[in-house]
Amino acid sequence: MATQLRLLWRMHRWEAVFFIGGALLLSTALAIVAWQIAASRDTMLACYEQSFETLSAECRSAIEWGNTLGGAVGLLVAVTTVTPFAAGIFLGAPLLSREIEHRTAPIAWSLSPSRSGWLLWRTVPVLLALVIVLLVLGQASAFVLDTVEEVDLGFRQYGMFGPILAARGLAIFGLGVLVGLVLGRVLPALLVTALATVAIVGGMSVGRDLLMREEAIWRPMGDQSDFVHMVFDSGFRSDATGEIIGYEQAYNEYPESFDEMTGEGGPPGMTSVWKIVPPDAFDLYVAREIGVLAATFLLVSAAAVFIVRRRRPE
Amino acid sequence: MTLARLAFKLQPSSIGFAAFVCLGLAGAALWLTADMRSVLEACGTPNEPTACQVDFAFQNTHGQAVIMTQMGIGLAMYGIPLVLGVPILTREIEHKTAMMAWPLAGSRTKWLAWRAGPVLAVALVLMGVMAFAAERLAQAYFPHDDIGFNLYGSHGIPLVTRAALTFAVAVLLGAVIGRLLPALLIGIVVAAGITNGTEAVLRSWVEPMELTQEDSFLTGGFPLITDLEFRAPDGSVMNDVEVQELYQAVYAEHGEDADPALLPREVYFGVAADRYPEVLIRESAAIGGAVVLAGVLAVIVVQRRRPE
Numbered sequence: 001m002a003t004q005l006r007l008l009w010r011m012h013r014w015e016a017v018f019f020i021g022g023a024l025l026l027s028t029a030l031a032i033v034a035w036q037i038a039a040s041r042d043t044m045l046a047c048y049e050q051s052f053e054t055l056s057a058e059c060r061s062a063i064e065w066g067n068t069l070g071g072a073v074g075l076l077v078a079v080t081t082v083t084p085f086a087a088g089i090f091l092g093a094p095l096l097s098r099e100i101e102h103r104t105a106p107i108a109w110s111l112s113p114s115r116s117g118w119l120l121w122r123t124v125p126v127l128l129a130l131v132i133v134l135l136v137l138g139q140a141s142a143f144v145l146d147t148v149e150e151v152d153l154g155f156r157q158y159g160m161f162g163p164i165l166a167a168r169g170l171a172i173f174g175l176g177v178l179v180g181l182v183l184g185r186v187l188p189a190l191l192v193t194a195l196a197t198v199a200i201v202g203g204m205s206v207g208r209d210l211l212m213r214e215e216a217i218w219r220p221m222g223d224q225s226d227f228v229h230m231v232f233d234s235g236f237r238s239d240a241t242g243e244i245i246g247y248e249q250a251y252n253e254y255p256e257s258f259d260e261m262t263g264e265g266g267p268p269g270m271t272s273v274w275k276i277v278p279p280d281a282f283d284l285y286v287a288r289e290i291g292v293l294a295a296t297f298l299l300v301s302a303a304a305v306f307i308v309r310r311r312r313p314e
Numbered sequence: 315m316t317l318a319r320l321a322f323k324l325q326p327s328s329i330g331f332a333a334f335v336c337l338g339l340a341g342a343a344l345w346l347t348a349d350m351r352s353v354l355e356a357c358g359t360p361n362e363p364t365a366c367q368v369d370f371a372f373q374n375t376h377g378q379a380v381i382m383t384q385m386g387i388g389l390a391m392y393g394i395p396l397v398l399g400v401p402i403l404t405r406e407i408e409h410k411t412a413m414m415a416w417p418l419a420g421s422r423t424k425w426l427a428w429r430a431g432p433v434l435a436v437a438l439v440l441m442g443v444m445a446f447a448a449e450r451l452a453q454a455y456f457p458h459d460d461i462g463f464n465l466y467g468s469h470g471i472p473l474v475t476r477a478a479l480t481f482a483v484a485v486l487l488g489a490v491i492g493r494l495l496p497a498l499l500i501g502i503v504v505a506a507g508i509t510n511g512t513e514a515v516l517r518s519w520v521e522p523m524e525l526t527q528e529d530s531f532l533t534g535g536f537p538l539i540t541d542l543e544f545r546a547p548d549g550s551v552m553n554d555v556e557v558q559e560l561y562q563a564v565y566a567e568h569g570e571d572a573d574p575a576l577l578p579r580e581v582y583f584g585v586a587a588d589r590y591p592e593v594l595i596r597e598s599a600a601i602g603g604a605v606v607l608a609g610v611l612a613v614i615v616v617q618r619r620r621p622e
Binding site for chain 2: 014015018055090094185186187188190191195
């Protein structure tokens with residue numbers, strides 16, 4: 001077992017250091033930023049209560065530090081969002097394609113009692129390391145976003161935190177392994193996996209948007225305006241009949257009920273409504289995407305096992 | 315000719331990928347450009363679209379597609395040169411064909427030129443097409459303005475020069491590291507450095523000046539803004555605290571209808587949009603020098619590298 005792991009490390013140390021180490025470094029940076037923001041919050045709030053003219057030097061530097069931390073959050077979270085895809089591509093695609101390209105795979109296959117066993121030993125340790133660091137990264141990102149945001153995390157931070165990062169990394173890694181196994185060359189495998197990743201990300205995004213539009217429900221506009229982000233339509237609902245009309249129609253039919261300057265107001269006997277995906281559906285959408293990604297991973301893994309068993313040792 | 319054909323045959327996947335991505339993005343950019351222009355054809359007619367009058371003419375109708383395409387071009391201008399440049403030497407070193415090719419070639423410099431030259435030509439053509447399409451797209455998105463320094467570096471000639479620099483650095487990295495994946499990974503970091511580095515030195519190519527009202531972005535141009543200063547009505551420079559104090563004093567005395575001449579004046583410093591060619595020439599010369607330097611270094615590394 002130790003020999004297998006040592007061999008795996010020697011073959012993939014560059015990518016492992018870059019992505020596994022990089023993800024851990026990123027998690028640490030996120031945790032430090034979150035801790036610093038939490039630690040300086042009281043000072044900052046006290047400073048903001050002072051009038052601008054009488055700000056002390058300490059307050060000025062505290063505000064400047066707060067701004068620096070705020071900028072760091074944006075950058076670190078952006079990198080966090082991209083990391084699962086990049087790590088999945090660069091760890092998955094070369095994993096087997098390199099051995100096939102360098103013709104060490106046929107030797108290993110003839111020496112190994114089972115090709116499936118060989119495949120497991122090559123992929124599972126890297127996969128475990130990837131999933132664990134992405135789970136850690138997802139938690140660190142959730143920690144920093146929780147510290148920064150004043151409301152519960154939801155659709156606005158979709159894909160930036162939590163176990164969805166690990167699921168994305170898992171699926172792309174599996175895809176990379178399969179592509180590498182089929183193509184048997186490192187660079188083409190990397191490029192094809194990258195293109196497939198773009199297609200998957202685009203497809204998932206479009207699919208999610210369609211599903212949300214389909215499942216969105218009409219709700220009265222209320223106090224939730226601060227944390228409802230998935231708004232697909234808005235209008236007015238008749239209190240008597242329940243019929244919904246759009247803003248433009250309402251404005252044309254009842255122009256006198258709207259303020260000329262601000263456009264605020266609404267027809268009498270009607271309630272302002274919007275078509276939204278409620279914030280509490282966020283967990284459902286995350287669970288669905290994780291489910292789809294896990295199923296994709298299982299599918300590509302089965303295909304990889306099938307191919308590795310049948311591939312000619314050329 | 316045989317050597318050029320060999321160079322293409324060695325990199326079919328990277329060249330195919332580069333062509334697919336660059337031509338796809340260029341096609342998307344040109345399609346969006348044509349679509350936005352077709353909207354403006356109705357200008358001057360009784361039912362002219364609002365895009366005929368407003369500066370952000372297509373923000374609501376085409377904004378998302380334009381941003382996605384520009385983002386793709388922004389990534390491809392660094393990603394494609396890396397994908398084309400890094401494998402030129404790493405593949406031959408990794409597969410140990412370089413150790414056979416070098417003793418057989420009359421000169422390693424010529425060998426490198428024949429390996430990198432055709433790929434560089436392909437890269438420049440693809441980047442040129444993409445840069446042209448990106449330029450058209452940027453101009454079509456702001457049909458009533460001189461786009462000046464808007465998204466500088468991600469369209470037109472600056473896109474091509476930056477891509478050429480990334481390509482030269484990618485070849486150099488491949489020569490130094492000699493392994494595909496490590497060189498590619500380090501190349502990504504270096505490309506990020508090139509992006510930030512070129513952005514950081516952009517304001518140093520010409521002396522920033524006080525922007526007049528005509529040069530200002532408020533009147534529709536896209537200057538390169540380098541600094542913002544507040545001036546008192548008597549022309550003296552004010553700090554942030556003095557600005558706040560003056561605002562409060564004026565509003566306390568005159569209310570919301572205070573004469574704007576009594577308030578602090580914002581003065582922008584930067585490079586006006588009409589100085590774009592000046593900046594472009596200087597930057598292109600500097601980046602061209604960097605490309606030559608990276609190329610020379612790659613030649614030195616190839617000449618001195620052990621054939622192992």
